[in-house]
Amino acid sequence: MNFDLSEEQRLLKDSVRRYGADHGDFTAWRARVERGEAFDAASWRRMADLGWLALTTPEEDGGLGGGPVDTMVVAEAFGRYLMLEPYISACVIAPVLLAAATDEVRARFMPSLVEGGVLVSLADAEPGGRFDIHRIATRAEVVEGGYRLTGEKSHALDGASADWFIVPARTAGADDSEGGISLFLAPAKAEGLTVARSRAMDNRHNASLKLDGVLVSGESLIGRLGDGFGLLRQAVDHGVVARLAEAVGAMDAVHEMTLEYLKTRKQFGQTLGSFQALQHRAVDMAIACEEARSMMYLATIALSGDAAERKKVISAAKARVGQTSLYVGRQAVQLHGGVGFTEELAVAHYLKRLIMIDMAFGNADHHRAELAASLEPGAVAA
Structure with a gap:
């Protein structure tokens, strides 16, 4: 398959490769893992300075407005050098979802994502849901001023370090229906939210969530109510x-x-x-x-x-x-x-x-x- 990169993408690829070669020492990587560090915070800041964290964020939100090929180039280098930084969760998945949030939420979160100052993780799986992302039993009840979230999430990629979670919850329909799913932003320190942190076999620090009547504001809704799938x-x-x-x-x-x-x-x-x-x-x-x-x-x-x-x-x-x-x-x-x-x-x-x-x-x-x-x-x- 002929898949030619543009000049800018080739420069990006060379930059990421050089960074990995310079900072991807396996001995240092093992030392961080043995210390129990989720990732290298100094490296994350350097990646922000290099503009990698801004690649997928829309230009109107302070990002570079890059596309899937740009993401591919960076992610490939992350795999080559076993980088543990939460790039895919915070800088690929989160911007796609937050782009549908209100202007106020975007103004609050997007610049912080670009600067590496906030980590947002998608709680994508539930107990018994296997790999079907539409099997959602977590419920969101409309209350005065917002919503009340109740349920469990079995996995949130890089969730152990997350400041905020994006929580898919059901506002209508059966547990296996694609309709009636809504997306909500919830702070990691919200009252009623229990975050159980764990380390996977590949040394990624993930999390599972238990939501016991977590209250979120009306502006925490991402996209349209019941139409989030x-x-x-x-x-x-x-x-x-x-x-x-x-x-x-x-x-x-x-x-x-x-x-x-x-x-x-x-x-x-x-x-x-x-x-x-x-x-x-x-x-x-x-x-x-x-x-x-x-x-x-x-x-x-x-x-x-x-x-x-x-x-x-x-x-x-x-x-x-x-x-x-x-x-x-x-x-x-x-x-x-x-x-x-x-x-x-x-x-x-x-x-x-x-x-x-x-x-x-x-x-x-x-x-x-x-x-x-x-x-x-x-x-x-x-």
Whole structure:
């Protein structure tokens, strides 16, 4: 697939790559993880100074008004260097949602997002909802001056560090209906909101929420009351494609590490790379990386197209990248031998990250089922 970057995008790619090479030392990364830090706050400020946090924010809100390709370029580097900063949650998903908020809310939040001064996380999943973002049992009741939120959220990406949460809640309809969903902004310190923080296997600090009659103001509503699913779907699709780019970056990095290991590690007096069977496995890894990159490009283009077609393409891409990424990650660990399973070697951490990316917003099995359902005769796309 021919996917040429513009001059500005090539410069952005070079800048992000240089930053990762300069600040992506694995020893320092492990030290931060062992200290229990969610991410490097100093690095986050530098990213704001470089303008990366402003890429997807509309120009009228103080951002750069960039598109999906710009996001792809940055997210790919995040994957290559295992960066832990909450870029996808705070600077990809949140701006898509907040763009539909009131002028007052946008004026309050968008400049802070661009400057890295506030972190906003989408609480995207519920217990029992599996990967279906429309399965929402959390309820929002209209009260004087605003809304009362009651329910549970099982996952909020980077939610352990969030200052605010975007909470999808049901204002009408059955728990599995796409209609009747509304989106609300809730502060992390709101009365009645319990935030349970956790660290995932890839060292991302996420959260689950319990909302016990949390009161939010009327201006906290994002978009139209009861008509939030389309906006939620759009934001999640942007998050999915950014995660695909992150996976491709991680796959490239771990493939390169494996090739270097095969060239230098000796067995029976010969380098491992001299064994034909291992050469074939390395080539299969390279093919898988190229497959994933092509699907990432296709999904990135689809973000600007029709919603129904976008859903099919992104499901196809998420399914295939999930398969190829796990293949590459597992092959890398196996080809490194026993040391590949240790915490001291980077490849083990890349595999963990790829596993969690596959799980994010629906794993490969889920998206294959979604794609199959959309292709059935008479199927109506959501």
